[in-house]
Amino acid sequence: MSWELVFFAVFSAAMLLCGLGVVAFENPVHSAVALVGSFINVAALFVMLGAEFLGVLQIIVYTGAVLVLVLFTIMLIDPTKLPEFYVGAPLQRFASVVVGAILLAEIGVAIITRTALEQIGPHTEAMVQQMGGNVQAIGQVMLSEYALAFEIASLVLTVGVVGAVVIGLPNRMVEPNTVTMSLGHTRGSSDMLAAGPKFESPMNIPAERYTAPVGERTVVMTKDPDAYTHPGETSK
């Protein structure tokens, strides 16, 4: 038994246990932490396979960016609104385990019975070393053979940014929940601030779902009430 096998066993066991943790933990934060552990072990497996660039990127991109965003979202959402742990009906839970086991068995059969290709490609370990290492080899292939796909991946990222801004930003047209009126201002009596939907819904959806909720009005008086001039009235 070689040292490699021992390392492999340790990393993959940790990875799978953490993966099970992601599925099993009640608390989404705990799941996220388990996922971090799983991804670090995935990165270790990448390094074992001679893909150290991907290993590091896996950590930087997934654990450093994507999962931090997930944690961010979990923290921004009111935790009391997060659902209780509940895995469907027991039947569904059981069925999913059975389906998973069957699928795993199928993949296992596929793995055992598959035949590895005999001819070998250009990027053997010696060749990669000669190119300067894993990073250089990936760079050469990615920016020559896959240049077009590289550009399109950048477009996907652009679309992602546009989408996150379009959907994630709070809607500027929504009225604030509390409208502060001043009695000394004509706006106080204007129908601009009337409650309720501002336009009629073109769909058969209840209006209260269609427009954002309009909060109660708070009347803030900075001076003695008698000191205000009401529109259309002479001052008292």
Add this chain to the structure above:
Amino acid sequence: MDLTTNHFLFVSAALFVIGMMGVLTRRNILIIFMCVEMMVAAVGITLVAFSHETATINGQVFFLFALAVAAAESAVGLAIVVALSRQGRAPDVEEMQTLKN
């Protein structure tokens, strides 16, 4: 016993199936999202293992693209979750039934 590609393929298949079971059983959208990311990572192990076996670097490049795409998608998905939570709704699959007839 030596370490072969099949070892890595088995492990990645197991991780893939665990992620899939998570998607099928959990209700919290964020956890489902994390499980899908786990499936993508499992695919990464498969790709890199094949890349190692066939001595072509294309598999690693493939996973690099998958990584970029997954990052972009996660931004979109989390933005939708945030927008939903802003409407005072929990990210719960079972609760998403206003659309059912």
Add this chain to the structure above:
Amino acid sequence: MGDQPIWITFIVTFAIMTVLLLSMAYTTWYERKVLARFQDRLGPTRTGKAGLMQPLADAVKLMGKEDLVPDAADRNVFLFAPLITFTTALLSAAVIPWGGTVQIFGTDVNLYPTDINVGALFILATGSIGVYGIILGGWSSGNRYSLLGAIRSAAQVISYELILGFSLVGIFIITGTMSLTDIMFKQHEMLSFGPFEISNWFVLTQPLGFVLFVIAAVAETNRAPFDLPEAESELVAGFMTEYSAMRFALYFLGEYISMIIMSLFAATLFLGGTSGPGADKFWGLGIMWLVLKVMAFLFFYIWLRATLPRFRFDQLMGLAWKVLLPLAILNIVVTAFFRLIGNGQVF
């Protein structure tokens, strides 16, 4: 650079760890002393000569205190979080070279724990795991101030890690490698301008990259003037509010050790690492130069803390995305352009 028996690597690693942990303790002393001079005080004087035993006294005090866990806390995560920051900060020292391969008692010894192909990215990666210590610590405390500090920190570290990574791309373009050892030895070469010869330090060819790196490094370690996650005046120490005793010390020391690592990183990448007069002849001199450079950086860190007021959060994010990121991209484009001229592919 060659293979060596694993026990030598163990010894080297152990030595580096010891040096790091000791220097981490003494950085606290250094900061107090320097800060005191800035404020026209003396700093610690009672414990030992010139207060040299102060770190020891602090350690005894912190270890003797009660380790409090708040009721509202998520206990496991709360206990676990400080370890993440501390270990990841230590881990990133693994790729930093303290010299090349030298002869000690007739044996070849590599003066670095490991030389991986993606060393520079490795440090960024460990830094990005280190964030979890802060986020999880803040979240698990069950305290609003801590959570705010954690969220601020997440936003800050993600933004500035981008700048940190981008500021290094210029060096990668020039050297064509990401291995820290290779980058360091590239800087041992001499540039000659007529009669003058100067070391090819990348601070000379990448001045903009260096400035961006320093700013991002300060922000990445949550130091003043970017110490918003732990702002005492607004967030009562942010994510560390609920921590006490040794766990508090772990956060505290994690911050200092990442300062040291960032200084080492900056010295290796931009200031020639161990290069300096006489360094090629005797390796001990090289290590001395490196230590001097790190000391200068640490002094700069403390100087910043003593002089600059804290940023506002929107200013911090605006600085990262609206000023530093475009500058970093400009730096990359210009460097790539010069590289192409050097290759004769433009004209």
Add this chain to the structure above:
Amino acid sequence: MTVHLENPDWGMVLPQLIVLALAIVVSLLDAFLPREKHFTVITGVSLVGFGAAIVALLTQKGETGETFHGLFRLDGLSIFMNLVILIAAVLTVLISASYVEYLDSKMGTGEFYTLVTFAVLGAMLTASAGDMIMIYVGIELSSVATYILTAFAKRRGTSLEGGLKYFMLGLFASAILLYGMAWIYGSTASTGLDAINASLTATLSGEDANAGMLFGLLLVIVGLGFKLAAVPFHFWTPDAYDGAPTPVTGFMSVVPKAAAVAAMVRMMVQGLDALSDDWTIVLAVLAFVTMLFGNVVAISQRDVKRMLAYSSIAHTGYMLAGLAAVQVVDGVANERSVSSVLYYLISYAFMNIGAFAVIVWVQHRGQGTGLDDFSGLASRSPLPALAMTIFLVSLMGIPPTIGFYGKYYVIVALLDANMLWLAISIVVASAISAYFYLRVVAVMYFQEKAADDTDRTVVPSTLLNVGILVMVVGVLALGLFSGPIINLANDWTNLFSIAASAAGQ
């Protein structure tokens, strides 16, 4: 170490470049133009841009070739698919302009068109892909943009909800697709479709395919099945279609679906040709289940938009049936099969976007999308009712509309391939579908609306009217001239298979 890039043939990618330029111009206009000019300028620029792309595409007619190291292919399939996608894009712009500007809480016009353009670009690139990585990246570009478009009316909870469901299942599908592609890559050591084909032909040569290969094939079918909304991978479809803004529903029922069909054709016919005995049977079963399920469930729907969502599932089934008719005998594929799918797609673009356009028109009059909102439409406004009738009749597949010819060619291709049972089930499924399509027609013509519930707001909808007119003409005229179109499709698929076999050798 220097890498010298081969200069690509920019002429081949001209239509895609025009669409990319359009996306950039639209997003810049959105940022720098005063808000009140957005509607006219951006709509105009989009129409001109897509028109220019169509013109550039038509100049490429008959050319073949590949560039970008084989990542991009120009052949009959790519030209026809790109044409369908661009036509669908133009129709979408026509029907969505006024909706985006005035309805559904006034969405941002510039962002909307930027995303539509990017989705179109992704679909076009998928149709021209010559490599699995290109298929993946292109299909994701089109999907990500469509997720956002689905959730675009973010003040409406249903829109976000539909978007989230679409997003989650899309993500799940791409993970499965990716796993399948990984297995195919592992069995052939290549990501290029031609290289995969060559490697497969070499390794198989009479033997059975190995298990890894078949597993990859199955996973790819499942992943693309999700994107295509084939049963049993369809559960996102009704909610996403129902929640999305109506013009987006029309768009996403055609463009991402066209991209998925293109990916299917590329992967199956071009790459995994040698395994066609295995995948045709899977596709045939999928097609059968899909069309029956879609039509049967559509019967119980009381909402026209949702009904059309289920009917679009059924139409996916017809397309899959066309694809299942590819039977490779002695290395020669049944060429009518792919061309029948292409013809079906173009007919589907006209009639389905048309039906959604009429729903948009009704929404412009302040009505909803329920069956009740359509009652008495014929007496109030006879022309839209007539248009809706034409579209529904076409969806049903009654001559002389374009929909009839679409189904006709699929059935002919199936009969060629000796798949009589599937051909019969198409006829049966169409007969079932007549019930719910005709119910809408009956409601429009023979029911009266309650007096107090009259049309409320009237929003200007000139472009929409033009769009509906164009589609009515298209549905009728293209049906009458179906012979030339199917010949064109045949020619182009011949070109495609010639190019494929030339590259394969």
